[in-house]
Amino acid sequence: MPISHRDDKCCAHCVMREMDLECGETSLNERSMAEENRTWAQAIAFAYPFIAKALSDFARTYDFEAVMHDADASIRRRLPH
Numbered sequence: 001m002p003i004s005h006r007d008d009k010c011c012a013h014c015v016m017r018e019m020d021l022e023c024g025e026t027s028l029n030e031r032s033m034a035e036e037n038r039t040w041a042q043a044i045a046f047a048y049p050f051i052a053k054a055l056s057d058f059a060r061t062y063d064f065e066a067v068m069h070d071a072d073a074s075i076r077r078r079l080p081h
Contacts, residue, residue: 027066027073034062 041055 027069030062030066030069034059037062
């Protein structure tokens with residue numbers, strides 16, 4: 001399902017693109033949990049709209065946590081040891 005982008009900060013992928021970050025190992029768990037929640041939200045949206053909304057919100061939170069992990073990893077790579 002394609003994402004409709006409202007502005008440059010509408011989703012985690014747009015934020016990552018703006019920050020010139022790539023998906024790192026540290027954020028793979030969050031991204032997989034976000035995708036799983038998003039899939040379940042779409043599957044139950046008709047029968048349980050409030051639960052689907054909560055799952056969508058969880059997915060969005062996981063997306064932004066993944067961006068935070070990627071930003072942290074990027075900063076740590078640039079810091080001298």
